[in-house]
Amino acid sequence: MARVRPGExxxxxxxxxxxxxxxxxxxxxxxxxxxxxxxxxxxxAVRRAGVPVAHSHGFSPHPRLSWIGAAPTGTAxxxxxxxxxxxxxxxxxALVAALDAALPDGLDVLAAAVAEGRPxxxxxxxSSWVVELPGVEPAAxxxxxxxxxxxxxxxxxxxxxxxxxxxxxxxxxxxADVRDPAPDDAAPSGGAGAIPPDRAGVCAIxxxxxxxxxxxxxPDDVLGALDVVAGLRLSSPAKATRTAQGLLxxxxxxxxxxx
Numbered sequence: 250m251a252r253v254r255p256g257e258x259x260x261x262x263x264x265x266x267x268x269x270x271x272x273x274x275x276x277x278x279x280x281x282x283x284x285x286x287x288x289x290x291x292x293x294a295v296r297r298a299g300v301p302v303a304h305s306h307g308f309s310p311h312p313r314l315s316w317i318g319a320a321p322t323g324t325a326x327x328x329x330x331x332x333x334x335x336x337x338x339x340x341x342x343a344l345v346a347a348l349d350a351a352l353p354d355g356l357d358v359l360a361a362a363v364a365e366g367r368p369x370x371x372x373x374x375x376s377s378w379v380v381e382l383p384g385v386e387p388a389a390x391x392x393x394x395x396x397x398x399x400x401x402x403x404x405x406x407x408x409x410x411x412x413x414x415x416x417x418x419x420x421x422x423x424x425a426d427v428r429d430p431a432p433d434d435a436a437p438s439g440g441a442g443a444i445p446p447d448r449a450g451v452c453a454i455x456x457x458x459x460x461x462x463x464x465x466x467x468p469d470d471v472l473g474a475l476d477v478v479a480g481l482r483l484s485s486p487a488k489a490t491r492t493a494q495g496l497l498x499x500x501x502x503x504x505x506x507x508x
Contacts, residue, residue: 262310265303265334268364269341270507271348275326279355284319287356291331294351300344303334317369318376318494321467326491327359328376330506332369362507372506373461373494375423380455380468381488385481390453391427393479398425405473407464414464418474421466424501425457458501 275287282290292312295302304310313334320326333344341361349358382390397403403419430452459466468489475481495503 262304262306263336265313265336267335267338268332269335269339269344269361270330270332270364270369271345271358272360272507273329273331274357274359275320275324275329275355276357277325277355279353280320280325281323282356283322284316287319287329288314288316290352290356291348294348295333297351298347300333300347301336301339303336315369318373318461318465320491321469324468324489324491328491328494330369330373330494332364360507369506372496372504375458375460375495375497375503376491377458377493377503378456378468378471379428379490379492380457380472382453382455382472382483383485383487384451384483385453386451387427387429387453389481390455390475393475393481394425394427394455396478397422397474400478403474403477405470405477407470407473409464416462416464416466416470418466418470421460421462422471423458423460423497425455425471428454428456430454458497458503460497 275282291314295312295314303313305313315332317330317332320329341363345358345361352358397419400419402417404415404417407414407416455471457468457471459471468487472481472483472487493503493505495506498504
């Protein structure tokens with residue numbers, strides 16, 4: 250085996266000449282994939298599609314795929330972001346088509362742009378969510394949300410791999426509202442579950458913009474805060490979908506990180 254000289258990389262790989270940022274969705278049953286499962290799916294798709302992905306140096310090179318703000322397991326998303334390093338320039342639209350064809354249904358690549366300017370991590374400071382609450386009356390959700398927004402601080406506790414953490418949900422909540430359900434929203438998506446017969450078809454919809462924190466405030470943390478301040482509890486699991494990520498503007502809206 251050839252000896253590696255000082256200052257040289259073991260098993261050198263072709264350099265990265267272009268970086269492309271992708272927005273993709275996690276839909277349907279694939280919302281139950283963990284972040285690691287999603288990463289493995291993209292690694293396989295990159296190989297199947299013949300994408301000229303750059304690799305790290307060393308004896309165990311891995312593709313240069315980087316991720317930001319992965320949605321929690323069990324939540325759907327229309328706004329997941331990643332960055333891929335390439336060994337030769339590729340048209341972003343062609344990359345979208347190639348990867349989308351190689352990924353399973355439910356992981357859908359939506360847009361791409363050549364990485365320029367500020368790093369991707371600096372382009373995301375908040376997320377917007379839509380949360381369906383089956384079996385909950387919109388009036389009850391409005392009352393609970395009003396109680397939460399009236400507080401300066403609402404702390405919930407979450408078990409993390411490093412132990413129990415206290416999280417101030419109110420401090421991270423930029424804005425929140427109750428959306429009137431459209432006719433298609435009358436029945437909660439994904440089945441009625443354990444909803445009592447007299448509550449079937451009832452579904453309140455919460456919309457929220459949440460600032461990124463460490464640890465990140467998740468939709469279930471917001472629901473926990475609603476329980477703390479107003480005793481709002483669900484008889485059936487909620488369904489949360491992330492609709493956007495980005496930088497906050499003066500109105501509390503989010504700018505597209507690919508823009």
